[in-house]
Amino acid sequence: MREYLNGNEAVAHAVRLARAEVVAAYPITPQSTIVEEIAAQIARGEMEAEYIRVESEHAALAACFGAAVSGSRVFTATSSQGLAYMFEMLHYVSGARIPMVMAVANRGLAAPWTIWADHQDSVSCRDTGWIQLYVETAQEALDTCLQAYKIAEDPRVLTPVMLCLDGYVLSHTEEILDIPSQEDVDRFLPPYRPQVLVDTRRPVVFGVGAGPDIYPSFKKAQQEAMERAKEVIKRVDEEFYAFFGRRYGGLVEEYRCHDAEVVLVTLGAITGTAREVVDSLRREGAKVGVLRLRALRPFPVEDLRESVKSARVVAVLDRNCSFGYEGVVCTEVKAALFGLKQPPSVIGFVAGLGGQDIRKENIEGIFRSCFNSDV
């Protein structure tokens, strides 16, 4: 079925199609319309789920945690301040290996107050043990939401997934979407069947305490699961393609990188603009490409290295800043390329904070400055 929908509506449809059974959420712009739409779907009888109207984002994640350990597929969504408010629970959920999906409609953080897009909110949560997938279109938001449940619930992964979509640019911008049928989704995504859950016949403890002798082994297991998630993310993207005819490159999506001298690394929606700039510069004969990181965690080191093989310069566009250093993705890219025989030079650009438009001219300027740099 084809419909004209925005990114938030796309996510809401995906959550219904995934048959999430418990949704707990707290409103915040620009996320709110996701959970409003889910509430409406439940009210109209199109979706069968418990909707817990919690009093905070911290509680939203705690309620999702409680429902998940009781055997339900769960969902929540937030943005910015709400995500920051969840910080404690983010670590808790990933540490307890709860496979849930949360949409983050990316928005800058106060102060100063803003409701507009950048990636500071989710990037600040890079080390919370969640898989982070950044999407480029509303269609990808829908598709990735379905993929995310399959990735998170894979027994080799059992790690929550943060589905990041740029506020407004994706959350509130309409596209023509292909909405898969319930039958197809049911075949792609079987019901959630956790191996351990709250069961009075088999009492276990969730969120156990651990002494210094055993704590590291829990953390090592988390790290190993993240490493395994790389393969699972790729495989699930391919499976999705087999079912629905769409795929997104797994961990990274390349555009004209094969012979590019300058590759621009991006996250999220800005990639579309970057592609157009690549096309126009290519017409002038400039060998440029764009590499979109779909996954920030796990970080696609191997794929990144492969994609920038021909590059002399790698430019990184960050819609976030690690104050006192540089854009976070830039640091990550540098670290990933460190140790290569002839590594490209890496130049970071921080742009588009708090919803400031990044225009074609800006991206063109980035490419030109990279060609002009004699590094």
Add this chain to the structure above:
Amino acid sequence: MKIRDLPEDELVVGSFACAGCGGILAVRLALKILGPETVIVTTPSCLLGVTTFYPQLAFKVPCVNVTFPSTAAAVSGVVAGLKRRGKEHITVLGIAGDGGTVDIGLQALSGAIERGDNFIFLCYDNEAYMNTGVQRSGSTPLGAHTTTTPVGEMLKGEDRPKKDMLRIVAAHDIPYAATASIGYPQDYLRKIQKAKETKGPAYIQVLSPCPPGWGYPSDLTVHLARLAVQTGAWTLAEYEQGKLTVKKIDHPKPLREYLSLQARFAHLI
């Protein structure tokens, strides 16, 4: 329920609680009434620290530990999750210390009560943050010495009265709420039974003396839990169908009898 009719079966086994811990006794007694078809949801506190450290599980029922502010929020999630699986007969028992209830857990508890979820919330009140070294909480009584309300030239222990949590909970128009004391087990167990039978949220706050935190020999736990009531330092109250009833103490003993046994009040005597 007569004490001798209580089931022999223990659902709390192998905890590391101090000798004379009022809190663990409160939980042990409550589970005798609630039985094995119960799920505990709890939070950082002495209780978590002494019952669920890997590979320990000192409960014979499932236990969901969650973050300090979130007991009641996680309770709502467990209630919803069990409902989805058609297991609504299972009692969901949120347990938190006084800090986890009247301070950092208050918002979540308010939300869950207001949503009308079907659960019991048990606050074992030892009147301070014991797990982290006896710091004051909103439930610390006036005058009590704690590590953050010390006694010196400028401060004589806790300088604010104890938060009246029962009235806060009652203001939500909760179906059932009560205070109890482990020194009056029959009264306490009757209230747990009532909470179990209540449709919707029920709240019980049980006075649970703590030997190291209050500064008294561990054999005095039950004695102090009784004296607190007999001297009027702790009230046994019930809130039901919009009515608050307080057990009247006809001839209260002098407060000094209660205070003088505890190091936390030594500076007042």
